[in-house]
Amino acid sequence: MLFFHRPFFSTSKEAACFRKKLQKYAASWLIAATAFLVYIEPVKAKSPPEKTAPTDNNKSFSMAPLDNWFDLGVEWPDLNKTDSSSETVTSPDNGLSTASNKKQNSPIAVAAQKKSSVSESNLGYHYTVKIIGLPPREHIWQTSFNGLSTLYSTRRKRANIAQIRRRIRDDSENLTALLQAGGYYDASVESQLTPIIEKHKIVIQFSVKAGQLYRFADIKINGLEKEDTPKLGLQKIYPLHKDDPVDQGAIISADQQLEKELGHQGFPFAQLSPPDVVVDHQTHSGSLVMNVDTGKPQKFGEIILNSNGQALDTHHLNEIARFHPGTPYDSVLIDDLRRAVVQTSLVSTIQLKPVADPNHPNVTNIVVTTEKAPLHTIAGTVGYGNGEGVRSDVSWTHRNMIKPEGAVTFSGTLGTRDQGVGASLRQGNKGARDRILSSSLSVVHTKRRAYDARTATLSGRFERETNIIWQKKWVWSVGGQFIASDERDNGYYSYGAGHHQYLIAALPGELGYDSSDNLLNPTKGVRISAHASPEISFLHKTVPYIRTQIDASGYQPLGHNIVLAGRVRMGSIVGSDSSDLAPSRRYYVGGGGSVRGFSYQAIGHLNQNREPLGGSSLAEFSIETRFRFGDLGLVPFLDAGNLYTSTLPQMSGLRLGTGLGLRYYTSFGPMRVDLGTPLHRRPGENRIGVYVSLGQAF
Structure with a gap:
């Protein structure tokens, strides 16, 4: 071994000379080592291979399988087992089908395979799946298969050949099991994989041979012939009968239905044994035997x-x-x-x-x-309407402040035309099921084109209410109101009407019928309601009168996602001229809940300043077609209506508004945005009206 000690040089010239010699020696050593390695490598290649198999010092782990890699999607191969895959790969060049387990051993094939593997590992393949030969009701089979299929759930991601083959095997088994569960017990499935190289895509095809549908030759339910249960007729209630398909899903559903019916008939502790189903492949039929212990009626x-x-x-x-x-x-x-x-x-x-x-x-x-449950709720809403402006509401509720079910709510309103505060008490199931007793106190400031009112209202109401969870056909309500209001009559102000104070007592009542299928998004059925409110106005003048209104709407499906809807409203004030009433108690027409395309209260008689005067009767009509596309919908509509000074609506001079609405369907109901315009627009009327709310227009 050589040791180099750091020399001490007196001049930089001597140091440079030493560095050159050192570099020369290092290069010589490197060339010599390389030549030696090149010389001994051929010698190793010429050595004969060892005839004995290599040994593993750790005998207990010599055959242990390798662990699976996370998210690889392919099991490690068993080196002691030959590939028995049955799928077929079709050559894209000549269309010939070759078994996927045939080995290609030529050097060119090996090189091509290595090249393909590199490309595949970098990119993978997109694929499409199609199934041919499904039994009748193909769309139902296809939907059921999609719910089980790995190929379908991962169809948007690229995958390599090994992953795709694994998924094909799994889905072939799933499809076969699905068909057999549906009564096709001789079903078989063959798969074919066709690569399209130029598109870097694979087409996967499953060919189904369903065979004959197995049907029940005999069904026997033991235990329903007891002396205390003959009147039940549960043998007839059991939904499976002779010649029905031997469908495992139908069998499970039938068991659940029988158990539910036993509970309905008064047997909560009935015991059902698992159904014994025997399939005969010779006759393509099946038999079912089930034992039932109903117990005693309770x-x-x-x-x-x-x-x-x-x-x-x-x-x-x-x-x-x-x-x-x-x-x-x-x-x-x-x-x-x-x-x-x-x-x-x-x-x-x-x-x-x-x-x-x-x-x-x-x-x-x-x-x-x-x-x-948590008993406190904070809620808020924001809305906008032509003539009503922007409005926001916020509320705080304690749902059980006065037990039982005594909900106390404090609310506030802030908007361009509405401001106010209020408090209410709502007692649910008061004295009986579905009975609601409520009372409220509110102070509000309301600015409309027709009037400007500052109002305090004390009200009480007893009703049978409908709701989303338990929608009812018949509803009713009775109540009382006491109203103190200071109002400016904008319509008659030019004629000297000005501000007036009103004290009003009212006894409103309502009766309604609803056969629709949904409160917020009805698609079929009708709704009819009648409202009447005997009232008397005090203070500067005593005026008795009755406000009445009838609303009716109908819904007719025209297709899977198309609904035709129509609405009619008639209103009348009997006993007094509208000019003797408080402006807030008159009828008005126009706006999002009335005739769309017009501003709020914009239809009817106007003064010279184009301010509404209000009326004693009204008539409104609406028709619209609701198209739904998934979570979105389009609603073209046509509305008509007018306001009259007579006691009964005259049905003349109807104003028309039309437009298009957009719907966004949520889990609790549709969000509505309607754009409307008046037909035969008059000077001063807006071209476009915008209306935003929750739920359909009617």
Whole structure:
């Protein structure tokens, strides 16, 4: 070994000379080492290979498989097992089909394969999947397959050949199992993979041979022939019959339906054995045998509350329930109670469990277990309408301040034409199911084209209310109002009307019928409501009168995503001329909830300053076609209406507005934006009206 010690040089010239010699020696050593390696490598190549297999010192792990790599999507190959893949690869050049497990051993093929592997690993392939030969109702089979398919769920991502082949094998098995579960027990599936090199794409095709559909030759339900259950006719209720397909999904659904029907008929503790299904491949048929133990018919006992936080008490639950002790047991009434408790918004979770009464035979108590929900809510809304301007509302609610179900709300309104504050109390299920008792106090300032009013209102209302969870066909309400208002009549101000103070007492009532299928987005059915409010105005002049209004709307589906909707409204004030009434109690026409295309209150008689005078009767009509495209929709519409000074609407001089609406459908209802314009527009009228709100126009 050589050691170099750092020399000490007296001059820089000597140091430079030393560095040159050192570089020369290093280069010589490098050339010599390279030549030696080149010389000994051929010698190693000529040496004969060892005949003995290499050994592994760690015998216990010599055959251990390698771990799977995360997200590779392909299992490590078993080197002791030959490839038995059955998919076929079609050559893009000559269309010949070759088995995918044939080996290509030529040097050119190996080189091409290496090149392809490099390209494939960098880019991968896009692919398309098609299925041919599906049984009838192909779209249903296709939808079911898509829900199981790995190829479908990853179709937007590139994949290499190994990953694609693995997915093909899995999906072939899934498709075969799906067909067999649907009654095609002889079904087979073949797959074919066709690469399109120039497009860097692969076409995958599944060819289905469904075979014959297996049908039930015999169905037997044991245990429904007891003496105390012949009237039930459950043998007839069971939805599967002879000659029906041996469909596993239908069998599961039938079991659930039978169990539900047993609960409906008064047997909450019925036991159903797993159905025994036997398939005969010779006759292409099947048989089903199931044993049922119904137990004894039960009656309702007590409601037992097991609540965390006591959001509700037992007495109130008995008021909500539509059953009482001694009523024959019915699981439908249990579901009804569950929905009613959810509607209170006082619980976050609820469980209702039938439990046999240990002291009374054939009596079932209902144990209600709940978790209390957060009781405070802060809400806000923002809206805009022509003639109404921008308006924002905010509210704070305690949903159970006065137990039970006594919700107290404080609210505020701020807008370009509306300002105000209010407080309300709403008591749900008051004294009986679906009865709402509410009271409110509000102070508001309202500016409209027709009037400017500062109003304080005290009101009470008792009603049967409909809601999204439990939509009702019949609703009604009765109530009372006491109103103190200072109002400026803009329409008659030019004639000396000016400011007036009003004290008004009213007894409003309403009756409504609703057969539509959805509160916020109806697609079929009708709605009809009639409103009447006897009122008397005091202070500077005593004026008795009755405000009446009838609304009707209908909805007719024209296709899968097309609905034709129409609306009619008629209103009349009986007993007094409109000029003797407070401006806020008159009728007005125009705006987003009336005739779109016009500003709020813009239709009807106007003074010389184009300010509305209001009227004693009105007539409005609307028709629109609702087209839906996924979460979006378009709604062309035509509205018509007019305001009259007579007691009854004259149906003359109808003003027309038309336009187009945009809908965005959410889980709770559609968001609405309508753009309208008046037909035969008059001087001073806006060209475009914009209306934004939640829900359809009607």
